[in-house]
Amino acid sequence: MVFKERTFYGKTPEELFEGDQADLETRVANCLATVDGLDASDVSLVSKGNMIVLSGTVATIEEAERAEEAANTVEGVAEIVNRIVVS
Numbered sequence: 001m002v003f004k005e006r007t008f009y010g011k012t013p014e015e016l017f018e019g020d021q022a023d024l025e026t027r028v029a030n031c032l033a034t035v036d037g038l039d040a041s042d043v044s045l046v047s048k049g050n051m052i053v054l055s056g057t058v059a060t061i062e063e064a065e066r067a068e069e070a071a072n073t074v075e076g077v078a079e080i081v082n083r084i085v086v087s
Contacts, residue, residue, distance in 0.1 A: 021047045028052055028074050035070045038063050043084060045071070050078035057087040 024047045032040040043056040052071050058064050064084040071080050 021049075024050070024052075024074070024076050028071050028077065031070050031074050032067055035066055038066045038070070040067060043067055050076060051081060052077050052079070053081045053083060055083040057085050059087065061086050 025045060028045055028047070029040075032038065032043060032045070039058065043054060043058065045055070046053045052074075054067055054071060058067065064082060064086060067084060068080050068082045071077060
């Protein structure tokens with residue numbers, strides 16, 4: 001069996017995916033869990049690159065805003081899509 005040297009045209013896979021998405025999700029989830037005045041037990045999140053999509057339910061609009069603000073403070077987050085609904 002013959003193995004060729006890897007060649008890439010453009011960016012290498014390491015450059016395309018700068019950070020580990022699971023690590024980013026974990027850091028944002030830990031941040032949300034520690035925010036005062038926010039019950040994030042029914043909030044879920046998914047990262048798509050450096051974008052975080054928040055979904056789920058909270059009791060007030062203020063909690064939804066706090067979740068978005070808190071997620072935006074995490075290093076590596078470039079954009080927040082807030083789909084949290086108030087129940």
